[in-house]
Amino acid sequence: MASNPAPKISARNVTKVYETASGHMTAVDDFTLDVAEGEFLAIVGPSGCGKSTFLRMLAGLEDVSSGQLTIRPGTDPKTPLNSVVFQEYAIFPWKTVIQNVAFGLQMRGVSERERLDVAQGWLDRVGLAKFADHYPHQISGGMKQRVSIVRALANDPEVLLMDEPLGALDAQTRVVLQEELLRIWEETRKTVVYITHSLEEAVLLGDRVVLMSAQPGRILEVYDIDIPRPRSIETMNLPAFALYRGAIWDRLSAEVTRAMEMQQ
Amino acid sequence: MTPVQQDRRAVLGFLLAIVGLHGALTLSGQWHDWAWPAIAVSFIVLVLICERIGRHVPLRARKIYERTLALGFPALVLAVWEMAGAMELISPVWFPPPSAIGRALWDVTVTYDRFSETSLLGRPWLIPQEFRAGGLAGVGVLLSESHVLATIGRVFAGFLLGAIPGILLGVVMGINQTVRLMLDTTLAAIYVLPKIAIFPVVMLMFADPFGEGPKIVVVALAVFVLMTINTMTGVRTIEPVYLMAGRNYGAGPLQMLRHVILPGALPVIFAGLRIALGTAMIVIISVEFLRAKQGVGFMTYYYWEVLIPEKMYAGLVVVMILGVTLTGLLHWLQRRLMPWKR
Numbered sequence: 264m265a266s267n268p269a270p271k272i273s274a275r276n277v278t279k280v281y282e283t284a285s286g287h288m289t290a291v292d293d294f295t296l297d298v299a300e301g302e303f304l305a306i307v308g309p310s311g312c313g314k315s316t317f318l319r320m321l322a323g324l325e326d327v328s329s330g331q332l333t334i335r336p337g338t339d340p341k342t343p344l345n346s347v348v349f350q351e352y353a354i355f356p357w358k359t360v361i362q363n364v365a366f367g368l369q370m371r372g373v374s375e376r377e378r379l380d381v382a383q384g385w386l387d388r389v390g391l392a393k394f395a396d397h398y399p400h401q402i403s404g405g406m407k408q409r410v411s412i413v414r415a416l417a418n419d420p421e422v423l424l425m426d427e428p429l430g431a432l433d434a435q436t437r438v439v440l441q442e443e444l445l446r447i448w449e450e451t452r453k454t455v456v457y458i459t460h461s462l463e464e465a466v467l468l469g470d471r472v473v474l475m476s477a478q479p480g481r482i483l484e485v486y487d488i489d490i491p492r493p494r495s496i497e498t499m500n501l502p503a504f505a506l507y508r509g510a511i512w513d514r515l516s517a518e519v520t521r522a523m524e525m526q527q
Numbered sequence: 528m529t530p531v532q533q534d535r536r537a538v539l540g541f542l543l544a545i546v547g548l549h550g551a552l553t554l555s556g557q558w559h560d561w562a563w564p565a566i567a568v569s570f571i572v573l574v575l576i577c578e579r580i581g582r583h584v585p586l587r588a589r590k591i592y593e594r595t596l597a598l599g600f601p602a603l604v605l606a607v608w609e610m611a612g613a614m615e616l617i618s619p620v621w622f623p624p625p626s627a628i629g630r631a632l633w634d635v636t637v638t639y640d641r642f643s644e645t646s647l648l649g650r651p652w653l654i655p656q657e658f659r660a661g662g663l664a665g666v667g668v669l670l671s672e673s674h675v676l677a678t679i680g681r682v683f684a685g686f687l688l689g690a691i692p693g694i695l696l697g698v699v700m701g702i703n704q705t706v707r708l709m710l711d712t713t714l715a716a717i718y719v720l721p722k723i724a725i726f727p728v729v730m731l732m733f734a735d736p737f738g739e740g741p742k743i744v745v746v747a748l749a750v751f752v753l754m755t756i757n758t759m760t761g762v763r764t765i766e767p768v769y770l771m772a773g774r775n776y777g778a779g780p781l782q783m784l785r786h787v788i789l790p791g792a793l794p795v796i797f798a799g800l801r802i803a804l805g806t807a808m809i810v811i812i813s814v815e816f817l818r819a820k821q822g823v824g825f826m827t828y829y830y831w832e833v834l835i836p837e838k839m840y841a842g843l844v845v846v847m848i849l850g851v852t853l854t855g856l857l858h859w860l861q862r863r864l865m866p867w868k869r
Contacts, residue, residue, distance in 0.1 A: 322775055323774075353769060359867075367776040369786075370782055370786075
């Protein structure tokens with residue numbers, strides 16, 4: 264993967280500084296990283312390490328203070344560069360499930376017939392076909408996040424950006440959706456940047472795991488996860504999985520302790 | 528003893544207590560002096576009785592039980608009111624009995640007041656006759672004598688004239704910080720001003736101060752200020768993540784307005800519309816008290832001037848019916864425009 268000469272995402276000394284009443288606050292500091300086409304990159308770190316800020320900059324929802332952050336466009340100029348799956352789902356309560364999934368296509372001017380076809384196809388793939396005409400308040404949290412994920416996939420972006428998408432779900436739903444994510448990703452092979460605070464999730468899903476430090480958010484370490492695919496929940500029982508988890512946890516726990524001490 | 532038996536006994540006891548209380552007072556010739564305390568106690572005991580019964584209502588009859596309480600109690604109050612009037616416990620000048628109010632309501636509905644040249648509904652039963660004689664214009668003349676239509680017309684016109692610009696300005700103020708900072712203080716100041724106080728100023732601005740113009744404009748102003756503030760709040764309280772999602776999925780400014788901002792603010796906008804409707808009713812009735820030759824407010828005030836209390840009450844009933852109907856209309860509109868809310 265790293266052998267691909269032109270990275271899909273290129274971050275060069277990306278820094279984000281917020282002006283606050285008490286002075287400057289550096290959320291992301293000197294972040295340099297390449298993401299290859301078709302790579303699943305997971306970013307973990309203690310809360311407040313600036314991982315979500317980095318994602319929002321990547322999504323163009325926040326400005327970069329200094330440095331360069333680019334997503335290489337694909338061959339089709341109409342394809343959107345990125346689509347975000349938000350932690351709070353952010354599917355519109357005033358639109359039905361299928362209207363939500365078709366939203367990106369609608370904004371791009373795709374005809375109603377075609378966009379509903381595409382949306383229906385994605386709903387079929389995640390078992391939500393029956394709920395196409397339901398409103399979000401009528402479905403469960405896990406279903407809402409599925410809708411949010413296929414809304415991004417239906418938009419067919421160059422890069423999929425996921426901001427702790429499973430963070431608000433209960434443990435069982437989380438496991439089910441992790442499996443589903445693995446399955447869908449292994450079918451589509453999109454370039455993904457996946458933010459999570461769960462180490463297991465990062466190792467399970469990611470080709471590489473980036474470990475970040477807190478305040479300022481810096482890259483501490485990058486781990487290549489050399490566990491063959493297809494992966495599933497069973498992957499978590501492999502000795503290799505435990506080794507990665509242990510190695511990353513040693514670094515992370517020190518970082519979490521430091522972050523907690525700084526907050527006091 | 529089972530709980531059912533216990534409660535059955537209790538209900539029986541309570542009933543006997545009420546009958547006993549009133550019976551004892553009547554026999555000793557003191558009922559008239561103690562009527563109000565006795566009635567108050569009876570109502571309290573009635574609550575206790577209904578509580579006992581309510582415990583044993585089966586689930587499938589629950590709806591009927593609740594309806595009976597919700598409609599039966601007001602009916603009971605009307606009956607007591609009627610009885611209190613008949614027994615001269617209350618003065619019919621202040622509280623004319625419901626039957627008299629009902630008759631007055633019928634009376635103002637069917638009669639044409641020659642002095643003020645008005646009627647309540649515009650005598651719709653004459654419509655066929657007038658249509659034959661004068662065509663649509665004839666019907667128009669007939670309906671233009673109606674108090675209810677005059678009031679509804681003013682409320683509608685004022686509501687539309689105030690709500691639409693109010694919502695538009697509210698959206699702009701919600702999105703644009705500069706406009707918000709420039710206007711917020713002024714609006715907050717106007718908001719606390721009782722809108723009826725603007726009425727003289729508005730009359731000053733019109734060539735015909737006693738015409739429809741000032742009445743409609745003062746309603747519109749009241750609605751406008753309320754809707755601006757509410758819509759602004761609605762827009763400002765949209766979850767930022769929806770705005771981010773809209774932007775991220777490629778919505779342009781107009782698409783953001785249509786797909787994210789307006790639907791996102793709609794619950795607060797509708798809450799505002801309901802408050803605005805209440806305010807519009809207050810304003811229009813006050814204005815009609817002050818300066819009108821027609822309208823439900825005028826009618827109510829007119830019967831004060833000629834001292835026919837049951838017709839004043841009839842006016843109030845009409846205002847209530849109007850308010851309930853308009854609120855129902857707003858609810859209907861809300862269900863149509865916001866199908867995602869249960």
